[in-house]
Amino acid sequence: MSTQIFVNLATDDLERSKAFYVALGCEINPLFTDDNAACVVWSDEVFFMVLTREFFGTFTDKPVANAHDTxxxxxxxxxxxxxxxxxxxxxxxxxxxxxxxxxxxxxxxxxxxxxxxxxxxxxxxxxxxxxxxxxxxxxx
CATH class of the missing domain: 3.10.180.10 (2,3-Dihydroxybiphenyl 1,2-Dioxygenase, domain 1)
Incomplete structure (x- = not known):
């Protein structure tokens, strides 16, 4: 198996994010998608895990940055x-x-x-x- 990368991104609107990345040509993997997260497939090796801001916060003890500001x-x-x-x-x-x-x-x-x-x-x-x-x- 080759090395894969999973980039985690926080979103305020999961459905909007899914539609945005699909418009860029990505696919959504339904096996790893629910109300808290969506698996955005770029290639066999590159994935974005788009997570609701609240769910993203469960993976870190640090404040979740607002990417509009930081x-x-x-x-x-x-x-x-x-x-x-x-x-x-x-x-x-x-x-x-x-x-x-x-x-x-x-x-x-x-x-x-x-x-x-x-x-x-x-x-x-x-x-x-x-x-x-x-x-x-x-x-x-």
Whole structure:
């Protein structure tokens, strides 16, 4: 079995979050979804567990951050092309997300940020395969 990642995100509206992530092309795994949580499937290795804010709080003794006010993590998700980055952003914006900052084009890498309706920041990026192999031009 390969390593999998499960990212836990708090939400104020579970149904809204499920609809948002489905609009981005994800699936919801019904086996791990109930009134408190939804398992958002990105791939065979990457999953988001979107948890109601109250349920999320049962997994930590720390205060649960409001992602509209505080950044705890920025999640970068690769796409296969610049066009796919733009398509993902268009779908996310149409589903209630916002774009908090302009696109970043570094030549070898192109990225755009998308905030989900709860304020969680997702960075969708495409990196030129040559840069993946050789590293960014300014780091060599």
């Amino acid at each position: 950044a705890q993590v920025l999640l970068a998700i690769s796409r296969d092309s610049r066009a796919q980055v733009d398509e993902t952003l268009a779908a996310g914006l149409a589903a209630g997300g916002t774009e908090p900052r302009p696109a970043q084009d570094m030549g070898f890498m192109y990225s755009r940020d998308l905030e989900d309706p709860d304020g969680n920041v997702l960075e969708f990026m495409y990196m030129d395969p040559a840069a993946v192999e050789a590293g960014p031009p300014d780091m060599n």
